[in-house]
Structures are given as structure tokens and as C-alpha cells.
Amino acid sequence: MSGKSAPPQPSDSVTAPIDVQWRQFGLISDLAERFREHQWPFENTAMQKLVFFLQTGKGVDCGYDFKLNTYGPFSASLQGDVNIAAALNAINLYFDQQSGGYRIEPGGRGESVRKRVEQFLDQNKRAIDEVVSDFGNLFAKQLELKATVVFVALTKRHSNVPFDSGDIVDIVRGFRPQCDVAAIEVAIRELRFKHYL
């Protein structure tokens, strides 16, 4: 092979054009803002679960891939975006010695970040309102149970395997042997009633 090849012409490359996650940062900031006057602090676990419900239950295009782990559905990408949103000062993320977890509060640049994706937040305002109303007052343990129930049901649905409530209870109990069967059944009923299942 001799000589050098010509440089490429402008084209669509494998990697998309600059893709800053403003939508995601805006959503994270919006959720933090909604808990500003809330009766108890907004914790990192709640952020994960609320975005999970928004994506799976309300069809909001958040772009995250959730996996089931010890704390229920979790998205490492979302966690990365939470960390970046904190670095951009769209939120404040800090460790609370008393609760032993990370708390999220609105950051100084939150408004500026939300403004960038005003249209996206307006379009999804109702869905966000509903998710915050449905789950915003739950403890981490309750959120984890409900999110796990939805995750298990969706996995079954995607694999096209017929299943019923009993199967969901069995699988969730497999993860949480200490969890009361009645509590799982109540969670399934509530989630069905609110159309998350």
C-alpha cells in the first residue's frame, strides 16, 4: 500500500453529534425542585425509582437501562447523570450522616438547566406530577418493593412467558424472603389500579 488516502468527507459518524444529556439533567433538576418544600428529604434511591416509574409506567423517554440489583431496579447511567448534574450545580448531592444516605436538593444552576429543556418538561409535566404524587411519599423500602414488582412483571412480559400475580409474588419473594406476601399482593393491586402494571 503506497501513498496516503484522502481524508474523509463530512458524514454521519458512528457516534452521534454532540449529545449532552440536557433532558436528563433537566428532569433530575425538576424532580429535585419538586421536593424543595416536601415534607421529607429527597433521597438518591427515590430519584432512581421515580425515574424508573416515569420511564416504564408513563412512557417518558428518559433513555435509561435499568437492571435489578439488591436495591431494586437501578440504572448506572442515571446515577452517572445525577453525579454530573451535581457537578454542573443543577442539584446538590450530599451525604446525610443521620440517614446514612445521599440527599438531593435543588442546585444554584437548576433553573438554567431546566430552561434548556423547557419543552420536554412541559410535555411531560402531567406524567411527572402523577409519579411524584403516586410515589413521592413512600419510604425507600416501599419504593423498592413496588419498583421490583414492576421490573419483574415487565421482564416476564418482554419474554412472552404467560404469568399471573402468583408468579410475581414468587419471584419477588425469592429476592426478598423477609417480605410479606400480603404486602407484595397489595403492591400489585395498587400498581394495577394506577396503571403501572
Add this chain to the structure above:
Amino acid sequence: MGLRFEIRCPVHGFITHDELERELIEHRVFQRLRRIRQLAWTDMVYPGAMHTRFEHSLGVMHTASLMFNDIWERCRPLLESRGLEAGAKARHLAIVRLAALLHDVGHSPFSHAGEALMPKTAHGKRYKHEDYSAAAIRYLLADVIGNSSHNPMGITAEEIADFIEGIPRKGGQSQIFWRQLMTSQLDADRADYLLRDAHHTGVQNGRYDLQRLLVSLVVAVDPETDALVLAVSEGGLHTAEALIIARYMMFTQVYFHKTRVAFDHHIGEALKALLVEAGSGDGTFPPPTSQTNVEQYLGWTDWRVLGLLDAGHGGVHGAMLRERRHYRVVYETDEVATEAQLDRAAELATKLKSLDVYVAPSKKGWYTISDEEIRVWREAQAGRARLVPLSSMSAVVKGLITFNKIRLYVPSERRADARRIVNAT
């Protein structure tokens, strides 16, 4: 007890394996990993980085096994009290080892560089190499596993594939707990690749004390959620810190090295051109949804790609790879880009479009600060133990949490023109 075999490893010494594992190691699906380099074209920067997914996969199996046994010995009463009964230990361990061994069989040529060419699922998400690994196990290894005369516990391909994909199964507490050895911030995958990549690249900062980490791993119950979690004892705090620092060093010096990132772009583009030439209309791999597709996909290896590139295929990016004439950086943000820098990068990307700018976001948390992060099992002064996130105890780790660097590259011939635009903007 059946026969045991050994393979010498440059990182761990001898790696032992049993007869079922040997059958899988000898299978063509696993042997293919000899032809998938662990770090793609990183040898263009670090010439020693020629190691493959084959040796890494063996190393992950070995490391996961060490972690499992140490945890079991140290925390057996708690594990048994939570239903992870001793009688099932051998089965749990066998599944962990097999999942660790096979977790990477679905890698595309040049490892992660080819992942952007994986097609999207019906739900709009792009397939990942784990999906191809699980599909290869279900379609191509199920017979070997199911019909092996060395599988007395009756482990199925489905169990291993579900373990890798995180698909919940009945009795899944053990699955989800032991899966932390595969996918967590303390997992055997990164425990192996950091040491292995450091060894082969010569970047010594990637090293940490694996032996100390092993004796620091403990199991704890999260008091708030009652979940069984993997943690490190307080005495292992500095070892956990060292692991995170090692990962930071490897990301900044190796994985996101500016030249290596440029080569990832070139191999991605060249692969796309090769796939189109091979009949894939949109330049993507076949989805992992049938045995035929998986066979076709696994037919793509580094060797095949290198052969095609050497024969002159792969378009302009193939030529750049042959000539080591990679794109050059003309603008980059700080490691943690500010809002202003992100805006400037976007503006420059638009202005440099006519010069075929390549925008490389290197967003990656080498450690995510969260409730899911490494937990330290700490004896409180009042005698009450509790789980504390590592970042809350370590200022070093807290300072390393985010990486959101964007780089703009242009062809080397256009660097001067691009610099003029950057300087004028």
C-alpha cells in the same frame, strides 16, 4: 471429585478449572475470545496491550471464585440465616464461575469499539455485548452444558444466561446477591481487568492489593431495606480506595487516552463499512435473536477484520488504521466539563462540521456516588454497626466521582484549519 486442570495466568498464577469448564473453554465459542483483543487498538499507544478476552475471562472466573469462597467462609452464618443454605454452596459457586467464564463471549471485534454497531431492540434500546453473550449461551452452548457428563448438579444454560443478564428467577435472592460479584463496583470483572490491563500496558498505577481486598469483603444486611449487600470491612477502607484510584488512573491514562479514543472511532467506522460490504444495509451486526444470527455475529473477530483491512477494505477509516494516521484533538473540555464548556463544545462542533469533526464524549463515572456504591461495614461507637458509603468516609474517592469530558477531533490534514476556527471562536 472430577479432574482439575490448570492454565498459567500472568496475573493470578495458575487458574484451575473443572471438566465442565474445560469443555466450555475448549468450545469454539470460547476459543473465539483468543481473537478478540481486550483493549482494541490501545496497542497504538501502549504496545504491550495485545492481550485478549480469553485470558481476561479466565481471570474473572478465578477472581469471582476467590471472592465467593472468602465471603462464604467469613459470612457463612449470616448467609445461611438468610436462606442461602450451605447445601447449595457448590451450585451457587458453579453458576458464579460459569457466568464469569462466559460473560464476555458475546463481545464484538475489538471489544467495546464495536458496540455502537449493535442494532436496537424492539424497545428502542441498543443491544449490548451481554445480550450477545446470553444468546450465545442459550443457542450455542446449551447442548454442551445440558448434555455434559460433568454436570452433576444439572446446571442449565438458561440459569447462566439469566444470571448474566440479570433476569429475575424464582428463588432469586442468591442470584441477585452473588451477581454483585459480576456487576457492582466491587466486582470480579473490574478486579481482574484493572490488574491485567495494568500488567500488559505497563501502567503501574492500575494496580491495587487484591489479596487485601479479598479478606475485606463481607456480607451485611441493609438496615433500611433489609437487602443482603456486599460490603468491605472498615479495615479494608484503604484497599477499596486504592481500587477506585486504580480505576481512575486507568481511565484517564489508558481507556480514555486521547489517541486510543480516536482509534476506537476509526475502527468503529471501518467496521461499519465492512458490515455494509458484507450485506448489512445499515452497517450493524445481526440482532442476537436467533441461532443463525448469533453464528453470523460470532463470525466477526479481530482476525477477520484485520484480514479485510489488510486487503484494502474498510473505507477511509480502514486506510487510517493501516497508516496510523488518526484524527487529532482540537478542543477538549476539563475532565468535569462546565456548562460553559459544554456550550462551547456544541458551538465548535457545528462550526467544524465541514471538516468532518468527530465528537467524543467520554462520559464515564469510574465510581458513582450513590446508595449503590461500595459500602463500608462500620462498627459505630455505640457498638451498633452500620453500612456507610465509601465516598462519605473517603475524601479521595469523593473527589474523583465524575468524568464528563468532551473532545473534538478532526482529520490530521485539517488540524490547522480547525485550530484557526477554534481560536477564533
